[in-house]
Amino acid sequence: MQTSHFTSGEPAVVITRITHQLWHALEDDQVAGRGEATTRPDGRTFLSIDAWHRSVFDQLADAMLADLPVSSYTVVDETDAELLAGWERAGFTIRRREREYLVPTRQAPVTPPPGVTLVPRGSASEGPLRELDRVIRAEVEASVGWQEMPAEVLPRPDGDTIVDPALYAAAASGGSYVGLVRVVQVTRLPRIGLLAVRADQRRRGIARALLTDVLGSLHAAGIPTASAEVKETNPAATALFDSLGARRSGGSLELVRHGE
Numbered sequence: 001m002q003t004s005h006f007t008s009g010e011p012a013v014v015i016t017r018i019t020h021q022l023w024h025a026l027e028d029d030q031v032a033g034r035g036e037a038t039t040r041p042d043g044r045t046f047l048s049i050d051a052w053h054r055s056v057f058d059q060l061a062d063a064m065l066a067d068l069p070v071s072s073y074t075v076v077d078e079t080d081a082e083l084l085a086g087w088e089r090a091g092f093t094i095r096r097r098e099r100e101y102l103v104p105t106r107q108a109p110v111t112p113p114p115g116v117t118l119v120p121r122g123s124a125s126e127g128p129l130r131e132l133d134r135v136i137r138a139e140v141e142a143s144v145g146w147q148e149m150p151a152e153v154l155p156r157p158d159g160d161t162i163v164d165p166a167l168y169a170a171a172a173s174g175g176s177y178v179g180l181v182r183v184v185q186v187t188r189l190p191r192i193g194l195l196a197v198r199a200d201q202r203r204r205g206i207a208r209a210l211l212t213d214v215l216g217s218l219h220a221a222g223i224p225t226a227s228a229e230v231k232e233t234n235p236a237a238t239a240l241f242d243s244l245g246a247r248r249s250g251g252s253l254e255l256v257r258h259g260e
Contacts, residue, residue, distance in 0.1 A: 012027070013025040013026055013027045013032050013033070013055075013056055013059055014026045014027075015059055015060060015063040017063070017067060020037075021036055021037045021038065021039075022034070022035070022036055022037075023035040023036075023060055023063060023064055023067075025051060025056045025059060025060050027056075032051065032052070032053065032056050033049065033050060033051030033052070033053070033056040033057065033060050034049070034050045034051070034060075035047065035048070035049045035050075035060040035061070035063075035064045036048050036049075037064060037068060037072070044071070044073050045068060045070060045071070045072050045073065046072070046073045046074055046075065047061075047064060047068075047072050047073070047074045048074065049061060049064075049086070054086065057086045058086065058089060058090070061086070061087070061089075061090040062090070065090060065091070065257065068259075069259050070259040071256060071257065071258045071259045072092075072256070072257050072259070073095070073254060073255065073256050073257075074087055074092060074254075074255050075252050075253070075254050075255070076252065076253045076255060077250065077251075077252055077253075078097070078250065078251035078252060078253055079250070084253065084255075087255050087257075088255075090257065091257045092255035092256060092257045093255060093256060093257070094253050094254070094255055095254045095255060095256040096231060096232075096253075096254045097231070097232040097233075097251060097252075097253055097254075098229045098230065098231060098232065098251055098252045098253075098254070099229065099230045099231075099232055099238065099248060099251050100227065100228075100229055100248070100249045100250040100251055100252065101227065101228045101229070101230065101241050101246040101247065101248060101249060102225050102226075102227055102246065102247045102249045103192065103215065103225065103226045103227070103228055103241060103244060103245070103246040104215075104224065104225060104244070104245050104246075105215040105216070105218040105219035105223055105224055105225060105226055106215075106216075106219050106224070107212040107215045107216055107219070107244060108212070109212065109213075109216060110205065110208050110209045110212045110213070111209065112171060112205070112206060112209040112210075113204045113205050113206065113209075115173050115174070116171050116172065116173045116178070116204070116206060116209070117171070117172050117173070118169065118170075118171055118172075118209060118210060118213050119169060119170040119171070119172055119177075120169055120213075120217065121166075121167070121168065121169040121181075121183055121214055121217060122166045122167075122168075122169075123169075124165055124168050124169065124170040124177070124180070125165075126162075126165045128170070128172075128176055128177045129162060129165050129168055129170060129177060129180065130162050130165075131176065131177070132170070132176070132177040132178070132179075132180055132198065133162050133180070135198055136180075136196045136198060139198070139199045167182050167183060167184060167193075168180050168181065168182050168183075169181050169183070169210060169213065169214050170210075171197070171201075171206050171209065171210050173201065178197060178198045178201040178206065179196065179197040179198065179201065179206045179207060179210050180194070180195075180196055180210075181194065181195045181196075181207075181210045181211060181214050182194040182195075183214055183218070183226070188223070189225065189226065189227050190218055190223060190226045190227070191226065191227045191228065191229075192211070192214075192226055192227070192228040195207055195210065195211060195237070197210075207240060208240060211240070211244070212244070215244070227249070228241060228246065229252070232251075
């Protein structure tokens with residue numbers, strides 16, 4: 001357990017590192033704030049701080065960053081100006097912006113292009129799915145870089161991004177998979193976590209057919225709405241969701257502070 005004393009600001013607190021991932025700010029032996037560092041499957045460290053006072057937040061951030069001399073990340077709701085300002089005071093800058101959408105599941109069916117068949121969610125074969133994952137990953141890495149993907153789909157230490165094949169639907173053509181979509185059930189609101197099509201098969205309507213088919217299956221199950229996140233600089237994805245009647249429900253900012 002490591003302890004650091006800070007006297008600047010009000011209230012003055014004692015910062016104690018309780019575990020490898022948890023810090024407490026103590027004022028007169030009472031917890032005035034908490035900080036947590038979580039290492040995600042892709043190896044990146046994300047920080048969170050819960051504190052009522054600005055000075056406590058700042059002291060927790062300083063202590064955590066001193067103990068973690070690596071690049072650190074955090075996620076902030078786009079409307080939380082006070083929290084954003086706190087992380088910026090700690091040296092964080094905006095790395096990416098995500099738009100959050102609510103998507104109606106009731107959609108007109110879309111016929112896939114000739115030669116393409118849709119494989120329902122939960123029925124995709126694991127081998128071809130993982131092969132497509134490797135192809136798409138290589139294509140993204142060769143362009144914008146896979147690090148621009150959301151943290152939840154970044155490759156794990158073994159280089160794989162497929163955690164549970166049952167979460168995926170796929171589009172098949174010529175004996176292989178050419179597109180995939182992942183749907184994660186989060187309480188009562190399913191989330192479209194990833195939608196991707198092989199580069200040589202794009203602009204054929206495969207993504208739209210895949211997405212509307214998955215949404216239709218959710219509608220048939222009595223689920224009226226799904227959620228999705230789209231990177232603000234991805235106009236094709238934004239246009240697709242807009243055309244399906246998706247409603248902007250919010251957004252988030254991913255921040256980074258590079259290690260020294």
